[in-house]
Amino acid sequence: MSFNWSKFSAPLAFYPVAGKMIPWFSVAAALTIAAGLYVGLLIAPTDFQQGDSYRIIFVHVPAAWMSMFLYVVMAVWAGVGMGLNARLSFMMAQAIAPTGAMFTFLALLTGAMWGKPTWGAWWVWDARLTSELILLFQYAGVMLLRTSIDDMRRADRASGVCALVGVVNIPIIYYSVQWWNTLHQGASVSMTAAPKMATLMLVAMLLMTFGFWMYSIAVVLGRVRCVILERENLLAWNKPSPAPEVAEAQS
Amino acid sequence: MSRPGLWDAVRGVVRRDLMLAMRRPSDVAMSVFFLVIVASLFPLGVGPEPAVLKTIAAGVLWVAALLACLLSLGRVFTADYLDGVLEQMVLIAQPLPVLVVGKVFAHWVVSGLPVVVLSPFLGLQFGLDGEALWTLVLSLLLGTPTLSMIGAIGAALVLGVRGSGLLVALLVLPLYVPVLIFGAGAVTGSMAGVGGEANLSLLGACLVLSLFFAPWATAAGLRIALE
Amino acid sequence: MRGERRLFSNVNVTVQPGTVLAVVGENGSGKTSLLRMLTSLLPPEEGAILWNGQDIRQLKEDYSAHLTYIGHLNGVKDDLSAIENLTVTADLTGDQHSLPSVQEALESVGLKRRVHHLPTRVLSQGQKRRVALARLWLSTHPLWLLDEPFTSLDTAATGLVTERIRLHLQSGGLAVVVTHHEVALPPEVVQQLRLNG
Numbered sequence: 001m002s003f004n005w006s007k008f009s010a011p012l013a014f015y016p017v018a019g020k021m022i023p024w025f026s027v028a029a030a031l032t033i034a035a036g037l038y039v040g041l042l043i044a045p046t047d048f049q050q051g052d053s054y055r056i057i058f059v060h061v062p063a064a065w066m067s068m069f070l071y072v073v074m075a076v077w078a079g080v081g082m083g084l085n086a087r088l089s090f091m092m093a094q095a096i097a098p099t100g101a102m103f104t105f106l107a108l109l110t111g112a113m114w115g116k117p118t119w120g121a122w123w124v125w126d127a128r129l130t131s132e133l134i135l136l137f138q139y140a141g142v143m144l145l146r147t148s149i150d151d152m153r154r155a156d157r158a159s160g161v162c163a164l165v166g167v168v169n170i171p172i173i174y175y176s177v178q179w180w181n182t183l184h185q186g187a188s189v190s191m192t193a194a195p196k197m198a199t200l201m202l203v204a205m206l207l208m209t210f211g212f213w214m215y216s217i218a219v220v221l222g223r224v225r226c227v228i229l230e231r232e233n234l235l236a237w238n239k240p241s242p243a244p245e246v247a248e249a250q251s
Numbered sequence: 252m253s254r255p256g257l258w259d260a261v262r263g264v265v266r267r268d269l270m271l272a273m274r275r276p277s278d279v280a281m282s283v284f285f286l287v288i289v290a291s292l293f294p295l296g297v298g299p300e301p302a303v304l305k306t307i308a309a310g311v312l313w314v315a316a317l318l319a320c321l322l323s324l325g326r327v328f329t330a331d332y333l334d335g336v337l338e339q340m341v342l343i344a345q346p347l348p349v350l351v352v353g354k355v356f357a358h359w360v361v362s363g364l365p366v367v368v369l370s371p372f373l374g375l376q377f378g379l380d381g382e383a384l385w386t387l388v389l390s391l392l393l394g395t396p397t398l399s400m401i402g403a404i405g406a407a408l409v410l411g412v413r414g415s416g417l418l419v420a421l422l423v424l425p426l427y428v429p430v431l432i433f434g435a436g437a438v439t440g441s442m443a444g445v446g447g448e449a450n451l452s453l454l455g456a457c458l459v460l461s462l463f464f465a466p467w468a469t470a471a472g473l474r475i476a477l478e
Numbered sequence: 479m480r481g482e483r484r485l486f487s488n489v490n491v492t493v494q495p496g497t498v499l500a501v502v503g504e505n506g507s508g509k510t511s512l513l514r515m516l517t518s519l520l521p522p523e524e525g526a527i528l529w530n531g532q533d534i535r536q537l538k539e540d541y542s543a544h545l546t547y548i549g550h551l552n553g554v555k556d557d558l559s560a561i562e563n564l565t566v567t568a569d570l571t572g573d574q575h576s577l578p579s580v581q582e583a584l585e586s587v588g589l590k591r592r593v594h595h596l597p598t599r600v601l602s603q604g605q606k607r608r609v610a611l612a613r614l615w616l617s618t619h620p621l622w623l624l625d626e627p628f629t630s631l632d633t634a635a636t637g638l639v640t641e642r643i644r645l646h647l648q649s650g651g652l653a654v655v656v657t658h659h660e661v662a663l664p665p666e667v668v669q670q671l672r673l674n675g
Contacts, residue, residue, distance in 0.1 A: 134425045141422040148412045157475045158408045162422060165404060165468050169426055176429035179453075183436050254543040255572040263570045267555070270566075274557040274597075335551025338519060343570050344543035478520050 011088045011228045018221040025221070029214035036207030043200055053117040058201075060110035062209040063103045064128060067135055068170060070100035070216060074142070075167035078160035090156035091231065093163060094146065095224035099216050101139035107132050127178045134173050138166040152231065254344040261353035264340065268357035278326065282319050282362045283369055289315040290373045301378045308377035309387070309438035313431055315373075316366050316391055320398040321427075323362035324406040324419055327354065327399075328473065332410045338477050347473065348466035355403045355469075356396075363395035379442070386441040386451070390434040393454040400461040400469075401426045407472030430457055486512070486673050489525075493669065495620070498643065498653040500661050503673035509656040510550065512673065513625050516654055517547045529621075545621040546571070550629075552610035556599040560584055560609045563598060564616070573616045583615035584608075586642070588635050603630040614642050622646060622653040637662075 040058035074096040081089030111129045112122050123129070142159050149155035255263065272278055293311045294304055331337040340354075341347060370391050374384045405423035409415035433454045437447035486508045493499045501509045514520040516527060518534050518541060527534045534541040554563050561580055568575035584594055587608045598606055607630045614622065622643070628636045640662050643653055647667050655661060661668055 134428055137421060137425045141418075141425065144418060144421060145408060145412075148409075148414055148418055154475055154478060158472065161404075161468055161471050161475065162408060166425070168464070169429075172429050173425070176432045176453075180432045180436065183432075183439065254539075255570055260570055263566055267558075267566045270562065271555060271557050330555075333551075334555065335549060335553035336555060338517075338549065338551070339547070339553045339567065340570070341519065342517060342542045342545070342547055344539045344572070346539065474519075 025218035033211035040204035064107040067104035075163040104136045260345040264353040305378040309435045313435040347470040351466040359399040386447040390437040394434040400465040410476040507673040546617040583612040
C-alpha cells in the first residue's frame, strides 16, 4: 500500500494530522519517563563509588543524547526543505530548535548538578560538557539567525544553511575537544567515565531516552502547529483577493 | 557573446579587491593594530610575570588572531552587497564557489597575512622563542586562511541583517573552536617539547577541508542573501 | 512572492529577438522582482523561465553567459575610477576591455575624458549611472535586462541610451526594460507588459 505523503506536505493539511498525533506521544512520554525515573531513582542500586548523587546521570546522559539527535534531525529537515523547496520542512526545523536547545541546557544544568557533589566544582571542562556548551551556541546561532531576518523565505534558507554547516561541525567539535582534553592533562575528571552500568541502570537510561524522544515529538508537533498558524495567517493577511491577474501583453 | 575563462575571472575578482585595498591601506592597519592591542590587554589584566605570560602565550595570541579575523569579516562581502557589485559577481558565467575562493583569498591577504607577519614579534613579547615562535607563525599561516574561509560562510549568511556584527560572531565561533584547539595546541606542544607536528597536520587538514566545503556553503549563503 | 506576499501570477510572455519588453506598473507591483527572476537571482514560486526553450535553472552559467544585467544598484566601486570600474567589469563578463574601447564607451554615454580617471566617489548620481550604463557599449551579450536605466539621467543621456538599445535590437539582440518612462522606440519593436499590484 503506497501512502501518499505529498498530501500532507501542505502545512494546513498537516495541521490536523499533527493535532491527532500529539495526545498519543504525550501519554507515551509521560508513562516512559515516569517508569524511567522510578527505576533510576528508586530501584537501581546505589553506586559504591558515587553514592546516590550519580542518579542525575539518568537525566544528564539522555538529555545530552537528545540534544545531539535533535540537531541532526533539525538539519535533515532543513536539508529536505532546501532540496524540495517545501515550507513545511522548514517549519519542522523551526519547531525543533527550541526543544533541542532546551535539552542542551538541561544537559549542562544536570552536568553542573552532578559535578558539585562529585568533584566539588560547579563546572568542569570535560569533553562532553564543553561540547554541549558549544552545541548550545550552535542552537542559539540557528535560532537568532532566523529571528534576525524578516523575510521568511530567506530566514528559512539561511538558518537551514547554518544548521547544515553546524551538523558537520558536531563530530569535528566532539573529537577536537576530546583531543584538547588529552593535550592538557590533569583533566582526570570525566563524566564519560560513568559508573559501571548495572542492568537496571541501563534499563532506566533507555527508558528515559525513549521517554525524551516521545516528549520531543509531542512538543515539536505542538510547536509546529503554532508555527503553521502564525505563518499561514501571515500569508492570508497579505494575499490580495484574488491573486492579481496580469493584463495580457500588448504589442 | 563571450565569457571569461575561469582563471581570468578569479584573477579579475582578486585584482579588484587588492586594488581597492591599496586605495584604503587603513584596512590593513586596522587588523594589525587590533591584534597588538588585544595581545597587550592580557599582560595588563594578568600581570607581567614572564612565567605566567609564557604559559598563556599560545592561547592568547591565537584568540587575538581569531578575534581579529572575526572583526574583519564585515569587510568581505558587505561593501559589494551594498553597491551592487556582489549581484554582478554572482552573474559571472563561472562557478560561484571558485570566485568565492578568490574573494576570500584577497580578503586574507589584507586581513590575515598581516597577522601572520606580526605574530613573531608579539610572540617575543610573551617570552616565546626558537621553535615555539616558528610553530606559532606556521600555525597561523595554516590557520588564518581557514578562519577566513569559514568566516566567509557566516559573513554571507548575515548580509544586510541588522545586528550582523554580533550575530556573525555567534554563528562562526563554534566553527572556529577546532582550529583554535589545534593552533594553540601546536604552539603549546612545541613549547612542551613534544613538537607541534600532530596539531599542525590537523590544522592542515582543516585548511584543506575548508577549501573544499566552505566555498559551497558561502555561495549558497550569497545566493540566499540576493534573492 | 516578496516576503509572504504574492506579487503576481499568471505571467505568460515571450520575447523575440529584435524586440524589447517594457515592464510597467505601479510601485510595488513586482517589476523589479520579475526582472530579477529573469536574471535567475530570484527563483519563481511556480512556473519556469525559458531561454531558447531551455529552463534557465538547468542552464545556470550557460544562461548568465548570455545576459547583461544593470539593476537599481550601479555595481560601481566608489574608490575606483570610471575606467578601472569598467575595465574590471568588462573583463569579468568576458567583454572587450582594452583601454581605447573603455574610453570610447564612456564617451558614448556622455562622460567627458576629464572625469574618466577620477574616483567615482566624486561623480554625481547621474554620472555614476552613466558609468554603470557604459557597459551597454561594451556588451556582446544578446539579452539585456535593465531596471529603471533612465533614473538620474538627463534628456540627452536618455536619448543616448535609448539609441544604443535600438541598435542592439537591430542587430538581433533582445531586451527587457523596467521603466516608468515611455520607451522612445518604434512601436513595432516594443511589447508592453503591465503588472497590476
